[in-house]
Amino acid sequence: MIEELRKDFVKNTTQIIVSDTESRVLQSDNNILSIPTGNYLTSVHPFFYTISNLLEEPLDENYFYCVQIENLGKNYFFDIKTKIYRKSGQVALFLIDFTEHYKSVHKIKQARNESIIDFNIAQELNNELQVQRGFKNKFLANVSHEIRTPLNSIVGFIQVLQNTGLNREQLDLVNIVKSSSENLKSIVNDLLDISKIEAGRLEIKNKRFNLHLLLDELVKAHQIQAEEKRITFQFERGESLPRFIVLDRLRLNQVLVNLLDNAIKYTQVGNITFSVTTPSKNRRKIPIVFEVKDTGIGIDAENVTTIFESFTQLEKRGLFGGTGLGLSIVKQLSELMEGKIEVESVKGKGSIFRFTVEAGVSHDQKAEKKLRSRTSKSKESKNSKYRVLLGEDIEVNQLLLMRIFADHPDYSLDIAKNGEHVLKLLDHYKYDLILMDLTMPIMDGFDATARIRNHKNKHISKIPIIALSARCSDEDIEESKEVGMNGYLIKPIDERELFQTMEKLIQRYKRKGQGVS
Amino acid sequence: MSVSKKIVLLGHFGVGKSSLLRRFVEDTFSENYIVTIGVHIMKKEVSIAGEQVTLIIWDVEGTDDFTKYRPSYLMGAASFIYVFDASREVTYSDLKYNLEHLSEKYPHVPVHIIGNKVDLVDANILQENLLSQNIKPDYLSSAKTGENVEQLFENVAAQVLKND
Missing domain, CATH: 3.40.50.2300 (Response regulator)
Structure with missing residues (x-):
């Protein structure tokens, strides 16, 4: 029984061929490939040219795994063992058919290789982008620096000029120049910041500071701007908001200034509500939610996802000016601070920008006393x-x-x-x-x-x-x-x-x- | 009478070894990437200065680790063609290491270095990258456009005959 099964198995999976060293067939069981005696194996498939090399090899037996052989329109995958009989000048070839096995291996390797190549290509593209971004950042940083130097003189002398007893008309004109130069200064600062952030050179420096003082300054400055546009500016400070927190004051200020400036810029009538709250007051680290709500022009649903990209502006006709970098900076700064920026907006009705960030709480009362004493001194x-x-x-x-x-x-x-x-x-x-x-x-x-x-x-x-x-x-x-x-x-x-x-x-x-x- | 010579195509997977071979033997090209497993062998007879030579070209499954190549695939080779993908640096960044391995194990087999898929890259950037890594390919080719394919195999055949 076993002998019969073995014969049957061998008949379906293995072919034995004997040839001379010039690949002429001496014997073949023709189990899989039909090869007449006397024919050259090299005419069946170019693999068999290898027979002529076997005499030069030191070993009598050699193994060739997974050799693809096409014969009469069918593709096979064979593992091939060769054995050379040097004295008689004969070669025995054992072809073992692993077609089904190698076909399944092929599927796995196809998927694996494709994913690795895709990954490589993505990496190459990413490297290329990094190089381009590096060039862009360097360019931006250099140009911004060159602009800053003369801008220094312009902004400074305008301040001086304002205090030289100008008449009303002259003062109005100087104020226009001042406003334009300050806009230019803020654009240059935005460009520098974006190039620093993208180059990974902007570090978040968390330190303890008086949050209430920062908010008072922000509210005071923006209330004046809102009044000039005849819109209402409301400020709501949460009851449990700590006075001293640990966060990067400079960058928090930058995020909030951008959000508040935008709210005023894009609101023509109605009101702006700035609220700062925290749901917690006893923990060492608390989430603080800064929310700026306006009744401005709002954003289309389709644009809500792109407004945080560089050089994107809410209004395309250029009525409001700016570089479109503000919200991109806000988003990138909020990520650097491990915070989250969200927006809800209805076109024509207004927007809510919400910045949530975790801050350390400092309950140091001595610090407050020290601050008061310093101020009086x-x-x-x-x-x-x-x-x-x-x-x-x-x-x-x-x-x-x-x-x-x-x-x-x-x-x-x-x-x-x-x-x-x-x-x-x-x-x-x-x-x-x-x-x-x-x-x-x-x-x-x-x-x-x-x-x-x-x-x-x-x-x-x-x-x-x-x-x-x-x-x-x-x-x-x-x-x-x-x-x-x-x-x-x-x-x-x-x-x-x-x-x-x-x-x-x-x-x-x-x-x-x-x-x- | 034609002599036969074994040529082996080596390199990372996905660099276009099979495409080069099909372009050379059948003058066809497909954008689809089909993995080669084990070895796929094709032959083509070429005439070099009136002398006929049958190139038996072994297209071996790609790998980034040349130490893993089965010796039986490489035995009896008259020449190696090392193919890299000009659009993927990872396929030539380890070229020197792999060449060292080949020269150690097969010191008498010449190696031809081919940068394939040049149709996908900016020539200046590629030259800059190759120069920075001190890589000097014998040919820059494209199986897609056919650029330099015929020339490289004929050049290999000529050298093989010369060394014979």
Whole structure:
């Protein structure tokens, strides 16, 4: 019985052929392929040319797995064993038919290889996109930087010009120039931010800050803007909203400014409601929901998904201006902060933008006391005059700072044209603070600061130094910290921010027993 | 009288080895990717300077690890054709490593390097990539358009005859 089964199995799956070393058939059982004796195997299939090579191989037996052989219109997959009898010059070939098995293997490999190739192609495309994006970001960053420098002068001198006793008409015209230059400044800032975010160079820096104060500032600024458009601006602060939270204040402010600016920009009549709430008050980390609701132009359902993409604007006719980068920045910042931005909108009725983010809670009451005491001290000490040294090589920037300082009688300003000049003046006069441009001839701001910090005179070595620069890369800011600078202000300089920062640093300097006055 | 020579096509899967072979032997091309398993063999007779040679071309299942090639597939080869996909860097980034393996195991078998699918890439970017990795292919080809296919096999045949 077994012998019969074996014969039957072999008959259906195996063919044995004996040939000479030139592939001429001597014997064949013809179980699968019909090959007449005397024919050359090479005429059946090119695989059999390999017979002529066997004599040169060291082994008598060789195995060839999964050989595809087409014969009389049928495709086979054979595992082939060859055995050479060198003395007689004969070759035995055992063809074992694994067609069904290899067909199923083929299906699996087809699916596997296709998915790997698709993955490779996606990776290649992604690499290409990264290269293009890198180029774009570098271009944007460079161009934005080049625009910033002259913009610094424009914005600064407009502020100065406003306070030169202009008549009504002149003031109106200056206000138009001011508004346009501020728009331009915000566009340049958006471009820089987007290039930084896309290049992965924007870091979230969570620190404790007064949330209520930030919200008050935002509400005050936007209430004025809303009033100018004769729309109502309402603010709702949740009862359990903590005063001090831990989050990136700068980036949170940026998200909210964008959302509030948009609400005002796209609302012609009706009202805007800004609400900030939290469902929890006792945990160390709480979700905070910032919601901006407007009765503006709204968004088509089909566009709701694309409004967070770069260079997309809610209104295509250009009535509202801007680059269309604001919401893209909002989305990317919210993701960096591990928050979530959502939108609900009805075309012609209005929109609700909701930003939810987890924030750490700081219940530090001492911090509040400290803040109050600092504020009062700062007010008390305003009677004395502070002497500030500016290190700046560009004349127009020197002039701008001189004009700004002229409106602040509590401060006097001396000017050094490079880092070396700064060091010389420090040896002759006492200063409360130094404003240091980073890029200067002869000795730059980094070098000058490093020398000041190593100065043997304690008063000089401890003096507060603020970097003033149009450069705003994280590397520059980090380097300024490393050499010992206490602050970093990016040009165009905001007058209010400049004096707040100087005041803060001078007060700290005086508390430590240094300072001139 | 025609001599027969075994040529083996090697390379990662999906680089177009089977397509090159079909273009050369049958002058056909299909956009569909069909995986080769094991080995598929075709032959073509070519005439080089009046001398006939039958190329027995073994189209071996692609792999990124040449150490896994079955020795029986490569034995008796007169020449190897190493094919990579010019549009997928992953198929040539390990080329040097694989060539080292071949030269160690088969020191007397010449290797021809072919960058296929050039119809899919920007020539300048490809040249830049290849230069940066110090890869100098013998031919850049396209089985789809037929670019350089005939030439590369004839060149291989000529060299095989020369080495004979």
